[in-house]
Amino acid sequence: xxxxxxxxxxxxxVEVPAHSDFPIQNxxxxxxxxxGDGRVGVAIGDHVLDLSLLAEVGMFDDLDIPDLxxxxxxxxxxxIGLGKATTxxxxxxxxxxxxxxxxxxxGHEIRQQALIDRKDLxxxxxxxxxxxxxxxxxxxxxxNVGTMFRDPENALLPNWTHLxxxxxxxxxxxxxxxxxxxxxxxQSKPPEAEQPVFGPTRRLDFELEMAFITGKSTExxxxxxxxxxxxxxxxxxxxxxxxARDIQAWEYVPLGPFLAKNFAxxxxxxxxxxxALEPFRIxxxxxxxxxxxxxxxxxxxxxxxxxxxxxxxxxxTATTVCRTNFRHMYWSINQQLAHHTVNGCNINIGDMYASGxxxxxxxxxxxxxxxxxxxxxxxxxxxxxxxxxxIEDGDVVIFSGYAQHENIRIGFGDLKTKVLPAL
Amino acid sequence: xxxxxxxxxxxxxVEVPAHSDFPIQNxxxxxxxxxGDGRVGVAIGDHVLDLSLLAEVGMFDDLDIPDLxxxxxxxxxxxIGLGKATTxxxxxxxxxxxxxxxxxxxGHEIRQQALIDRKDLxxxxxxxxxxxxxxxxxxxxxxNVGTMFRDPENALLPNWTHLxxxxxxxxxxxxxxxxxxxxxxxQSKPPEAEQPVFGPTRRLDFELEMAFITGKSTExxxxxxxxxxxxxxxxxxxxxxxxARDIQAWEYVPLGPFLAKNFAxxxxxxxxxxxALEPFRIxxxxxxxxxxxxxxxxxxxxxxxxxxxxxxxxxxTATTVCRTNFRHMYWSINQQLAHHTVNGCNINIGDMYASGxxxxxxxxxxxxxxxxxxxxxxxxxxxxxxxxxxIEDGDVVIFSGYAQHENIRIGFGDLKTKVLPAL
Numbered sequence: 001x002x003x004x005x006x007x008x009x010x011x012x013x014v015e016v017p018a019h020s021d022f023p024i025q026n027x028x029x030x031x032x033x034x035x036g037d038g039r040v041g042v043a044i045g046d047h048v049l050d051l052s053l054l055a056e057v058g059m060f061d062d063l064d065i066p067d068l069x070x071x072x073x074x075x076x077x078x079x080i081g082l083g084k085a086t087t088x089x090x091x092x093x094x095x096x097x098x099x100x101x102x103x104x105x106x107g108h109e110i111r112q113q114a115l116i117d118r119k120d121l122x123x124x125x126x127x128x129x130x131x132x133x134x135x136x137x138x139x140x141x142x143x144n145v146g147t148m149f150r151d152p153e154n155a156l157l158p159n160w161t162h163l164x165x166x167x168x169x170x171x172x173x174x175x176x177x178x179x180x181x182x183x184x185x186x187q188s189k190p191p192e193a194e195q196p197v198f199g200p201t202r203r204l205d206f207e208l209e210m211a212f213i214t215g216k217s218t219e220x221x222x223x224x225x226x227x228x229x230x231x232x233x234x235x236x237x238x239x240x241x242x243x244a245r246d247i248q249a250w251e252y253v254p255l256g257p258f259l260a261k262n263f264a265x266x267x268x269x270x271x272x273x274x275x276a277l278e279p280f281r282i283x284x285x286x287x288x289x290x291x292x293x294x295x296x297x298x299x300x301x302x303x304x305x306x307x308x309x310x311x312x313x314x315x316x317t318a319t320t321v322c323r324t325n326f327r328h329m330y331w332s333i334n335q336q337l338a339h340h341t342v343n344g345c346n347i348n349i350g351d352m353y354a355s356g357x358x359x360x361x362x363x364x365x366x367x368x369x370x371x372x373x374x375x376x377x378x379x380x381x382x383x384x385x386x387x388x389x390x391i392e393d394g395d396v397v398i399f400s401g402y403a404q405h406e407n408i409r410i411g412f413g414d415l416k417t418k419v420l421p422a423l
Numbered sequence: 424x425x426x427x428x429x430x431x432x433x434x435x436x437v438e439v440p441a442h443s444d445f446p447i448q449n450x451x452x453x454x455x456x457x458x459g460d461g462r463v464g465v466a467i468g469d470h471v472l473d474l475s476l477l478a479e480v481g482m483f484d485d486l487d488i489p490d491l492x493x494x495x496x497x498x499x500x501x502x503i504g505l506g507k508a509t510t511x512x513x514x515x516x517x518x519x520x521x522x523x524x525x526x527x528x529x530g531h532e533i534r535q536q537a538l539i540d541r542k543d544l545x546x547x548x549x550x551x552x553x554x555x556x557x558x559x560x561x562x563x564x565x566x567n568v569g570t571m572f573r574d575p576e577n578a579l580l581p582n583w584t585h586l587x588x589x590x591x592x593x594x595x596x597x598x599x600x601x602x603x604x605x606x607x608x609x610q611s612k613p614p615e616a617e618q619p620v621f622g623p624t625r626r627l628d629f630e631l632e633m634a635f636i637t638g639k640s641t642e643x644x645x646x647x648x649x650x651x652x653x654x655x656x657x658x659x660x661x662x663x664x665x666x667a668r669d670i671q672a673w674e675y676v677p678l679g680p681f682l683a684k685n686f687a688x689x690x691x692x693x694x695x696x697x698x699a700l701e702p703f704r705i706x707x708x709x710x711x712x713x714x715x716x717x718x719x720x721x722x723x724x725x726x727x728x729x730x731x732x733x734x735x736x737x738x739x740t741a742t743t744v745c746r747t748n749f750r751h752m753y754w755s756i757n758q759q760l761a762h763h764t765v766n767g768c769n770i771n772i773g774d775m776y777a778s779g780x781x782x783x784x785x786x787x788x789x790x791x792x793x794x795x796x797x798x799x800x801x802x803x804x805x806x807x808x809x810x811x812x813x814i815e816d817g818d819v820v821i822f823s824g825y826a827q828h829e830n831i832r833i834g835f836g837d838l839k840t841k842v843l844p845a846l
Contacts, residue, residue, distance in 0.1 A: 131595050136678060157676050162619045163610050167678040168591040168685070172554050172769050173643055182644050184766035187586050187715060196585045198715045220596055220687065221605050221846060247766070253580050255559060255590040256679025262591070263766040264643065292610060292621045343607035343670070343686040344846070346595050423644060423767070 003088075003275050005095035008406045012098045013106045014115065016045035021402055021411020024098050027091050028235070028270035028412075029076055031124040034116065038074035038124045042094055043270050043413065046118050049094065053114040059097065059104070063089050075128045076271060077350040080215040080234045087215070087234065088275055123178065123269035126237070127213055127350040129171040132265070133340060134209075134241060134354045136165040137331035139285070141359040144371045149249075161289055164331035164339050166356075169241075170262035174352065176269050177415045183393060183422040184263035186247035196250060200422035203245035203376070204391040208309045208367035208399055210326050211239035211354040212333050213271060214347050221344040226297045229334040230274060232347065238268040238307070238399045238415045239354045245370055245390070265354075268399070268415040276410050280304045280403035282327050291335070294342055301332035307358060307401040309367065314394030316384040321372055324358050324365040326401075393421045426511075426698050428518035431829045435521045436529045437538065439468035444825055444834020447521050450514050451658070451693035451835075452499055454547040457539065461497035461547040465517055466693050466836065469541050472517065476537040482520065482527070486512050498551040499694065500773040503638040503657045510638070510657065511698055546601065546692035549660070550636055550773040552594040555688070556763060557632075557664060557777045559588040560754035562708070564782035567794045572672075584712055587754035587762050589779075592664075593685035597775065599692050603841040606816060607686035609670035619673060623845035626668035626799070627814040631732045631790035631822055633749050634662035634777040635756050636694060637770050644767040649720045652757040653697060655770065661691040661730070661822045661838045662777045668793055668813070688777075691822070691838040699833050703727045703826035705750050714758070717765055724755035730781060730824040732790065737817030739807040744795055747781050747788040749824075816844045 005027065012024040022028070022043040031038040032048050041048040052071040054060060060068065065086060070078040080087055097105040105111060136142055139156070142165075146155030159165065175181070183204055189196040215234030218224065224232055241261060248260030281300035290296075305326035312318035331339075336353060357367040366372045369390050373379055376389035391397060396418045402411035428450065435447040445451070445466040454461040455471050464471040475494040477483060483491065488509060493501040503510055520528040528534060559565055562579070565588075569578030582588065598604070606627055612619040638657030641647065647655055664684060671683030704723035713719075728749035735741035754762075759776060780790040789795045792813050796802055799812035814820060819841045825834035 131593055159612075159619070159673055159676065163674060165674070165678055166681050168593055168681070170554055170591055170768060171594075172771055172774070173767075175643065182767060185646070186766050189582075189585075195712070196582070196715065198717060220598065223608070244766070250582055251586060251588070252677070252679075253582065254675070254679070255588055256675075256677070258589050258591070259762070259766045259768065262768045289618070292619065294621060339682070343609050343667070343682045344596075344605060345593060345682065345685045348595055351595070 003278055005092050006276065006279055008408050010095065011100040012044060013100050014044050014047060014098055019409055020045050021409060021413050023408055024095060025408050026272065026276050026410045027094055028272045028276065029079070030126050030270045031074060031076060032121045033124055034121055040071045040073065040076065040079055043118070044098055047115045048118055048121055050114045050116060053110050057108065057110055060090060060093060063093060074124065075350070076126050077128050081349045084215065084231065091273060091275060123176060125176045126269055126271050129174050129352045130348040130350050132169045132171040132174060132352045133166050134169045134356060135331065135336050136356040137329050137336065138356055138359050139330040140328065140361055141357040141367060141371065144359060144366065148375050162291065164336050166336070166340065167256045169265065173262055174265045174267060176267060177417065179266070180418040180420050181242065181264040182420045184244055185422060186244055186259050187250060188246035189250045201244035201246055204419065205243045205245050205369045206309060206391065206397045207241035207243055207357040208307055208322060208324065209239040209241050209354045209357060210236055210305065211267065211352050212236050214351045215349055217348045218341065218346045220346040222341065222346065223344060224337050224341045226295065226334040226338040229337040232337060233274055233333060235271040235273040236277065237271055238401050238412045240266040240397065240399060240415060240417060241354060241357070242266065266415060266417045268412045270413050272410060272412055277303050277403060279405050280410065284332050285330055287330065294338060295335050297332060297334050301334050302327045302329055303403065305401055305403045307399065310398040311382060311388060311391065312396040312398060313382055313384055313386055313392065318398055319382045321380055322365065322367055324360040324367055326358055328358060328360050329355060391419055393419055395419050426701055428515050429699065429702055431831050433518065434523040435467060436523050437467050437470060437521055442832060443468050444832060444836050446831055447518060448831050449695065449699050449833045450517055451695040451699065452502070453549050453693045454497060454499060455544045456547055457544055463494045463496065463499065463502055466541070467521055470538045471541050471544055473537045473539060476533050480531065480533055483513060483516060486516060497547065498773070499549050500551050504772045507638065507654065514696060514698060546599060548599045549692055549694050552597050552775045553771040553773050555592045555594040555597060555775045556589050557592045557779060558754065558759050559779040560752050560759065561779055561782050562753040563751065563784055564780040564790060564794065567782060567789065571798050585714065587759050589759070589763070590679045592688065596685055597688045597690060599690060600838045600840065602689070603843050604665065604687040605843045606845040607667055608845055609667055609682050610673060611669035612673045624667035624669055627842065628666045628668050628792045629732060629814065629820045630664035630666055630780040631730055631745060631747065632662040632664050632777045632780060633659055633728065634690065634775050635659050637774045638772055640771045641764065641769045643769040645764065645769065646767060647760055647764045649718065649757040649761040652760040655760060656697055656756060658694040658696040659700065660694055661824050661835045663689040663820065663822060663838060663840060664777060664780070665689065689838055689840045691835045693836050695833060695835055700726050700826060702828050703833065707755050708753055710753065717761060718758050720755060720757050724757050725750045725752055726826065728824055728826045730822065733821045734805060734811060734814070735819040735821060736805055736807055736809055736815065741821055742805045744803055745788065745790055747783040747790055749781055751781060751783050752778060814842055816842055818842050
């Protein structure tokens with residue numbers, strides 16, 4: 001599908017630094033605050049375009065938007081609920097308005113007010129999350145975990161290649177980049193202990209994931225086919241599924257992770273649309289054994305998105321500890337959504353669906369400290385000389401990610417979270 | 424704590440049939456519709472009292488409620504968000520207004536309009552559920568499941584007596600009594616099959632549970648102590664955690680139940696307040712081994728609530744298949760909420776926390792067909808002569824429950840759900 005706004009020859013009258021995550025071909029949506037309530041904005045270079053102001057002066061009047069108040073909301077839910085035809089037309093309009101040579105906005109009196117320096121703004125949660133699901137769709141990650149905790153000869157459990165394994169997570173504790181977390185307390189049982197102990201986790205970890213956000217709801221009882229799944233998907237954010245490994249190991253049988261995960265999950269603030277990622281489609285791994293008919297897909301359903309994780313110890317520089325790619329996912333987003341709804345489970349606008357840790361095939365491509373330090377047996381060395389098996393107090397964990405095509409980088413912006421000591 | 428509205432000597436000028444779930448001592452809150460949008464009501468005998476009308480004529484004017492529009496909302500969230508001091512004062516006021524001899528309402532011109540026959544109304548979901556958690560807090564149930572699927576000698580996993588095991592469920596698919604469900608499709612792997620198969624579940628089951636609803640939110644990072652937990656709990660509903668056992672058996676390792684549960688969960692429409700259940704406090708089972716300090720409780724933290732499940736095959740009478748009691752729970756609601764938040768996980772108004780299947784010690788007291796029919800090996804005989812190992816198409820599953828004290832029954836009303844064939 002050719003989307004005009006993705007044309008790599010487009011240039012903007014807004015200055016876009018080299019290697020910016022936000023050229024005119026991206027135009028991700030987010031919620032920003034200049035001190036007051038959140039409003040809807042689009043990232044361009046080092047700026048945010050205030051869509052509420054553009055709406056106010058009539059720049060979306062011909063786009064068939066029933067109520068322009070969607071641009072004044074403090075979440076994107078109402079905006080993305082307009083439907084993909086409308087949200088795509090808004091993105092296309094913004095692309096036109098920002099194009100070099102177009103004077104509608106560049107020559108308008110609101111130009112200065114509408115284009116705000118990103119460093120003067122605070123980004124808020126882009127959506128109100130109804131339900132949140134976490135998949136487990138990287139074969140490399142599932143294999144690593146199975147090798148460490150079960151049997152290297154049978155690392156993948158029998159169901160893994162037949163269905164995209166997933167579990168429900170906690171929506172209330174999803175926070176946006178920049179919000180610090182405290183090291184959580186919890187119960188664990190060290191191997192040498194007779195009884196469980198209580199205290200701050202000693203094995204705090206990140207999980208490098210992507211998450212998609214649904215933009216259309218279904219009624220209970222309705223299944224979404226793999227062919228239709230993308231009609232329901234608005235866009236992506238990066239996702240840090242914070243994990244406390246010692247708590248997890250003790251609590252997770254038989255019903256899955258709970259307190260080891262629900263103390264916080266962090267997301268990047270800009271929702272990159274499926275439209276903007278169109279040029280970066282790529283085929284996923286061959287699925288063998290073949291999947292059941294309701295999970296079969298055709299066409300390119302994975303996305304070539306480079307991802308990195310870095311750790312910045314307090315008062316020093318960051319060290320990149322992981323370089324991986326979203327293209328490695330064994331189960332595509334179409335399959336995830338089709339599986340999730342095949343039993344009639346209903347979905348809502350703003351629901352979030354994370355991929356599970358995205359590990360690649362090399363040791364540098366592992367998406368969690370659990371794998372990178374191999375359960376703490378191979379600590380990593382930071383640029384400042386210190387070692388890391390897991391995340392320490394004062395560390396900032398930084399995810400970055402982008403798709404790249406002919407020097408155009410469709411990026412996600414940083415996802416940064418500082419870890420504070422236990423309360 | 425003596426609560427005036429619980430006085431067993433109170434009588435109402437509204438006729439309350441013998442054995443009604445809704446005497447003047449109960450006064451549960453719910454959302455009703457007479458065709459239009461939902462409004463807040465209270466059950467009394469066979470009637471619903473329309474609180475929006477009472478608010479309109481000033482009957483709550485002295486109760487320090489900042490905005491009376493809470494009674495016109497289509498969920499209880501705003502009302503219960505007023506805080507327990509206020510919601511308790513509203514319940515006390517309604518108790519006064521309904522008392523024999525009080526003419527304020529009985530002699531008021533709105534009396535006819537405000538008191539509506541329950542059979543002319545439809546009950547809606549009482550709350551908008553933010554997050555939903557399901558515990559696994561009945562020792563008898565966990566022991567039965569462990570015996571069937573693992574090892575009778577070590578039926579309980581090592582963590583079970585140390586923490587209230589729980590997992591996150593799907594909030595979007597929680598429905599109210601009266602809404603039918605369709606038998607869900609899914610993937611399963613019969614023992615004799617080489618490969619998984621896809622189709623309607625062959626082992627549809629209920630789980631008889633109670634659920635509490637939180638009425639107060641916390642900030643991320645905040646823990647709630649067992650001593651403070653009840654300040655955050657508004658009341659209870661009955662909860663049917665529908666389960667597809669064949670799907671569950673195949674999908675649940677290693678991350679827990681997912682599609683086997685999230686196709687639907689059904690709740691009773693009336694939220695019975697913690698205030699109304701005050702006279703029915705009872706000590707729970709002795710916990711051995713002793714629990715960690717953050718889980719220790721004092722006082723009576725269980726509730727003596729008789730619970731039944733019945734199956735009504737199409738066009739015939741119902742057969743009661745389970746008689747159990749909420750008092751059996753090993754883990755109390757105080758411990759559940761303290762554990763849930765000990766890592767800083769934040770909670771919101773309207774969140775729902777189900778108990779897990781409530782099984783008692785006798786075979787008749789098992790709270791699921793899985794246990795009652797012992798994995799299908801001991802089918803139950805219905806009143807019409809048919810057998811049931813699991814739930815069949817056309818069956819209506821009916822939960823009922825009440826606490827009883829000196830002929831006063833604090834009941835929950837029926838939770839009825841019809842199972843329709845797969846779509």
